[in-house]
Amino acid sequence: MMDIGVRKVGIISCSGEALPEGTLSRVACRKVLDDLRPGKSVTICLPLFIAGGEEERRFAARYPTITVDGCEKLCAAKATQMFSGKPSKSLLIREILKSRGLARPTRLRHLGEDQKAVAQAVAEDIAKAVDEVLGES
């Protein structure tokens, strides 16, 4: 990987519209970008990435990436691999929840306080992954 001066990680959320874990992925990733690791992480818009966004694909090919998927179909990880190369880390929301003993989300939108707390916990795991990737690169 080239030395980019300011090290950043691209975070790619599946944001799956049809499952609550997709919403959780989206919310947790934004927390990392806005609150937990601003300046160290950037978002790569998956729809733009897969629709042929050259800038997004170039970024993902040159910089380390972390994909965050809601379910085992791993759309974000597979799309990243397909268009720009293997992600540095591929996280699965359901595995994070299981490892932390947290309940699976039930809502597609308008998260309640309980699910916001779950999103915060997931975001902390993503932030840890950002640190690990930056430490390795």
Next chain:
Amino acid sequence: MDKRGKKVAVMACSGIGKAFGALARETTYELVERVRPDTAVTACLSLLVIGDPEARRLVTENPVIAVDGCPKECAKKSLESQGAEVTRAYQAIDFYKAHKELKPEGISELNEAGQRLAAIAADELAEVVDVLVARENK
């Protein structure tokens, strides 16, 4: 598929970088959950990219509405790349242009104005869903 059982697939871009992606997502939820739960359905847009057969069948065998956040039209392009014929395409930014008093803000969580705008947009799209369903079930 039984022709009379056809539904309208509503696919949102859900862009994570701008409030208009959130508005597209919220409009879609308003449409499939509140306004037309019996005739409108959604699926994960990203499933199309990995060639998920069920998602592909949904968008190739039913009328499709694409709701994008911005003029880059990622949802529409993703649908077309999988052979779907996009029956109607919308950009959430146009909903705002038509209702300037409701400025959507926030990405994880839309502000109140954004949520009201999504509800209005979904009410408007409901008429389109009705027309498409009636046409399919003739």
